[in-house]
Amino acid sequence: MNSELNDDNDIIMSLSKVGKKxxxxxxxxxxxxxxxxGEVHVLFGENGAGKSTLISLIAGANKPSSGQINYDGKNVAFSSVKEARLLGICAVFQEFSLVPQLTVADNMFLGHELSSGYVLDKAAMNDKANAVLNELEFDLTADQIVGELPRAGQQMVEIAKAFCANVSVLILDEPTASLTEHETEQLFRLVNKLKSQGVGIIYITHRMAEIRQISDRVTVLRDGLLIGRLNTCDLDEDSLVEMMTGGSASDVFPNVESTAGNIMFEVSNLSSELGIDDISLHVKQGEIVGLAGLIGSGKSEFAQVCYGLAPKTQGQIKVCAKDISVATPSTLIEAGLYYCSPDRHDSGLVIDASIGHNLTLSALKTNEFSFDYSYVLKGGNERQRINTLMKRLRIKADDSHHLVNSLSGGNQQKVLLAKALSRQFEVFIFDEPTVGVDVATRKVIYQFIAELCQQGAAILLISSDLPEIIHLTHRAYVFCEGQIAVHLEKEQINEQSVLSHFFAKGEAA
Ligand SMILES: Nc1ncnc2c1ncn2[C@@H]1O[C@H](COP(=O)(O)OP(=O)(O)OP(=O)(O)O)[C@@H](O)[C@H]1O
Ligand SMILES: [Mg+2]
Incomplete structure (x- = not known):
């Protein structure tokens, strides 16, 4: 569509030499x-390429160090997100900005509350919020407390928030990272509707299929530089990846032979009020076992219960043949289990601490890093380990003293994964390990999981990304409504066999 659009009136926003230091x-x-x-313009690029930085400048979250932004024919310089929003520029950021104690409706109207006279019009806000949620077909209600929602629910609130205001420019930074296919489709339907109303949309994604599905143009960034721009209809995936990485990223999935040995992780009849009902499964040395299922199917909650983050009502957990009678993160770490949370902020990383501190935090008490019977650390060993880990996972930062919250989203994810190597573990649970990472980094992460497996680790891979389950796992369990719907051996794992068990019997797929 954009080939015919050369008229200046068709440009809602233009940036000239805009940069950030x-x-x-x-x-x-x-x-x-x-x-x-009326265009959907994708920003594409590796982790740390500068995508979120660019939109933070457009949306008023950060001030440019150079250049000029022109919006709707006028030069603008926003001093806050609110100021940009009042002019019709609305952003859904990668990191959420919700107030957990408030309701869904309160959050959706935060900063632009509806009032009647001097009094807040709660009823009107609830009605409008419910109308937007219904249109998006998000399974939420206006009166729910945001802090009690899972991550996917909070992501939906962030998105719904943007649809409450009158927008001329909508910015979405990886909005589908925790959404199911159905919710993603609804979001795309609304994006298309806004597009037909002339709204300009900037969309950040690492997912190739989404680029094809909704975008008109793609701008590729690498290392903070503009590499190129193309029309989606002329797009060829290989060259796009090449533009992004400066090289090719073929064969993303490594071929990992299973060398299954003894059972290292065994769960029997586990139930919990989190909606886990009588789950029994096991993982052997040298194998990768997948847990598939919809968001809310219980697969993620299962891992939380196993790691002692939520109480069990019945059942038994064994790590390396040892009964874990009281499951807490520290007893499990001592027993040899590493758990990689799906939410790097809530329970994964200390984002206000340095990269280095995060990387060795769970291992400081071991002999490698501290002298016996003292609080003195072996600083040399720690530094050496930090450097090795940063290189191994290609964490993009000049210095390990930088705070984790100054890293791009994907690089934060790499810090979370690198923590798995800070000490000796026999069993690894990875919950959504590749959320928000670029194709090249995915390859690094898969290779890393493959190597752990080849060295004899037992790995449980929880994933909503079907190709990960299909290409990487040796066996898989599909969760549905808190129970195991099916157990599949390697040769039985395919898209059809996994997807057909996502929904309870009688429910439409
Ligand atoms: N507050 C900050 N202080 C210092 N450096 C920062 C800050 N925010 C971002 N950066 C740096 O700017 C660069 C670009 O980061 P940005 O978040 O824009 O990447 P991105 O393309 O959005 O990556 P991702 O796909 O991982 O989200 C990174 O090297 C990052 O470390
Ligand atoms: Mg980003």
Whole structure:
């Protein structure tokens, strides 16, 4: 569509030489960028390429270090997100900005509350919020407390928030990272509706299929530089990946032979009030076992109960043949189990601490890093280990002293995974390990999981990404409504066999 749009009236926003520096570091070199009315413009690029930085400048969350933004024919300089929002520029950021104690409706209208006279019009806000949620077909109600929702629910609130205001420019930074296919489809339907109303949409995603499905143009960034721009209809995936990485990223999935040995992780008849009902499963040395299922099917909750983050009502957990009678994170770590949370902020990383501190936190008490009977650390060993881990997972930062919250989303994810190597573990539970990471990093993460398996680790891979289950696992359990719907051997794992068990009998797929 954009080939015919050359008229200046069709441009809702243009950036001229807009860049951003943090101290000496350049997050975004000065770039030009244009957004047309009624187009979906994807920003694509590796982790740390500068995508979130670019949108933070457009949405008023950060001030550019250079350049000029022109919006609707006028030069603008926003001092806050609210100011941009009042002018019709609305962003759904990668990291949430919700107030957990407030309701869904309160959050959706935060900063632009509806009132009647001097009094807040709660009823009107609830009605409007429910109408937006219904249109999106999100399974939420206006009066729910946001802090009690799972991550996927909170992501839906962030999205719904953007649809409450009158928008001319909508910015979505990886909005589908925790959504199911159905919710994603509804979101795309609304995106298309806004598009037909002339709204300009900037969309960040690492998913190739989404680019094809909804975008008109793609702008590729690498290392804070503009690499190129193409129309989606001319897009060829290999060249897009090449533009992104500067090389090719073929064969993303490694071939991992199973060398299954003794049972290292065994769960019997586990139930919990989190909706887990009588689950029994096991993982052997040298094998990768998948847990598939919809968000809310119980697969993630199962891992939380196993790791002692939520109480069990019955059942038994064994790690390395040892009964874990009281499951707490520290007893499980001592027993040799590593758990990688799906939510790097809530229970994975200390984001206000440095990369280095995060990487060795769970191992500081071991002999490798501290002298016996004292609180003195072996600083040399710690530094050496930190450097090795940063290189192994290609964590993009000049220095391990940088705070984790100054890293891009995907690089934070790599820090979370690298923690798995900080000490000796026999059993690994990875819950959604590749959320928000680029194709090249995916490859690094899969290789890393494959190597752990080849070295004899027992790995439980919980994933909503079907190709991960199909290509990486040796056996898989499919969860549905808190129970195991089916157990599949390697040769039985395919899209059809997994998907057909996602839904309870009688429910439409
Ligand atoms: N507050 C900050 N202080 C210092 N550096 C920062 C800050 N925010 C971002 N950066 C740096 O800017 C660069 C670009 O980061 P940005 O978050 O824009 O990447 P991204 O393309 O969104 O990546 P991802 O796909 O991982 O989300 C990174 O090197 C990051 O470390
Ligand atoms: Mg980002």
């Amino acid at each position: 943090y101290g000496q570091n350049t997050a975004l070199h000065p770039i030009d960028f244009e957004l047309e009315r």
